[in-house]
Amino acid sequence: MPEHLDPFREARESSGLQITDFNGEQIPFVLRLKDLRKTVKDWQNFSSDHPFKVVPHSEEHLRTMRQIPIEMDPPDHTDYRGLVEPFFKRPTQTEYMLEMAEMIHVMVSDLLDGNEFEAVHEFALPLQCKALALLLNVSESEAEVWKSWGLHALTEGSGLEDYTAEQFAKAEKNPGDDFFSMLNDVECRGDKLTFEEKQGIANVTFAGGKDTVINVVSSIIVYFAEHPESLKFLKQDEKYIITACEEFVRYVSPLTAISRSCPHASNVGNHEIAPGSRIGLCWPSANRDGSVFKNPDQVILDRTPNPHIGFGYGIHNCLGAPQARLIIRSLLKAFSDLVSRIELISYEPRVEREKSFVRQVGYDSAVVKVY
Numbered sequence: 001m002p003e004h005l006d007p008f009r010e011a012r013e014s015s016g017l018q019i020t021d022f023n024g025e026q027i028p029f030v031l032r033l034k035d036l037r038k039t040v041k042d043w044q045n046f047s048s049d050h051p052f053k054v055v056p057h058s059e060e061h062l063r064t065m066r067q068i069p070i071e072m073d074p075p076d077h078t079d080y081r082g083l084v085e086p087f088f089k090r091p092t093q094t095e096y097m098l099e100m101a102e103m104i105h106v107m108v109s110d111l112l113d114g115n116e117f118e119a120v121h122e123f124a125l126p127l128q129c130k131a132l133a134l135l136l137n138v139s140e141s142e143a144e145v146w147k148s149w150g151l152h153a154l155t156e157g158s159g160l161e162d163y164t165a166e167q168f169a170k171a172e173k174n175p176g177d178d179f180f181s182m183l184n185d186v187e188c189r190g191d192k193l194t195f196e197e198k199q200g201i202a203n204v205t206f207a208g209g210k211d212t213v214i215n216v217v218s219s220i221i222v223y224f225a226e227h228p229e230s231l232k233f234l235k236q237d238e239k240y241i242i243t244a245c246e247e248f249v250r251y252v253s254p255l256t257a258i259s260r261s262c263p264h265a266s267n268v269g270n271h272e273i274a275p276g277s278r279i280g281l282c283w284p285s286a287n288r289d290g291s292v293f294k295n296p297d298q299v300i301l302d303r304t305p306n307p308h309i310g311f312g313y314g315i316h317n318c319l320g321a322p323q324a325r326l327i328i329r330s331l332l333k334a335f336s337d338l339v340s341r342i343e344l345i346s347y348e349p350r351v352e353r354e355k356s357f358v359r360q361v362g363y364d365s366a367v368v369k370v371y
């Protein structure tokens, strides 16, 4: 049975840190929720101002420019994030919410013909791509291009940087209300953004919001198939849509770690961190911290309170969280309104295999029938 097991429990409970090995570099992962919150707030000692060293380790070699605003500290981070934040908040507008709900309702209705389908590539991937087209305010036909890149915009796809460069050039010639035109137009401290800055913003927008969303969506589908009673539970009261959304983000926590660099000697818990080293912020471990969450390995759809940090914490908290939450809530609502049962025919977990840990983040495939 698919489980989303927690590989960090023992280290979290015994010491609070786990030394992980990435290409020979020893990086302590911070594992306890309380330590993680404290660390994230202390950006002077745990800095993001370290291009190519902040995003997930496995992706370090795949980028050619600084990721903005994720690889910045204040005051740069504050200014650059401020430029794009209004765009990322569009999912909180009523009209946008209705459009997303309608799109996902139609996609779920189309599944109800009793035919077998592969939920990751034939449902979660197109759903994420269509939703991104809505967010970026571009034609839905672009979603077809992004779909062809696969589940991860960088590790599986190719051509992201060429594609976004082309979109900036097109928007320059023919400006509109879309994300690319906004970035061409906007000024930071009196100057237009450079090409590298625009590319850095676009890159993290495409990469950060792809496999994370897909992994949560596919995990929800498999979970409902395996736990038919939970679909019934959701139908009882609409308020469970909100709590269930948070619980799935906590439980799946699709992003394993993001780094910070440590310019000065500092401490995490009782451990000393040497100057010049890096630490990993291990969100999924914090979200299974048994000193905060009762029965942390169980999905409790009405878990309240649920102080998870699946979307991060503090100044770098996820810019795409309104979009991700709207997608997940709309999906849960459509499932609760339209679906009575899901049959799981076969599945292949999506697993991160690092030297120091193995962790399921979602599914590579899940063949199901929906009734």
Ligand code: HEM
Pocket (backbone or CB within 6 Å): 048, 068, 069, 070, 071, 081, 135, 204, 205, 206, 208, 209, 210, 212, 213, 216, 249, 253, 254, 255, 258, 283, 309, 310, 311, 312, 313, 315, 316, 317, 318, 319, 320, 321, 323, 324
């Ligand atoms: C379930 C889905 C998602 C999860 C679990 C997730 C998780 C996270 C986490 C943990 C961070 C904090 C990084 C840090 O502290 O350094 C973050 C930041 C970020 N995320 Fe997400 N994310 C999700 C969806 C998205 C989407 C849909 C987008 C865009 C469309 C997105 C774009 C970003 C960006 C731009 C940042 C950087 C914010 C900053 O540095 O100020 N994410 N995300």
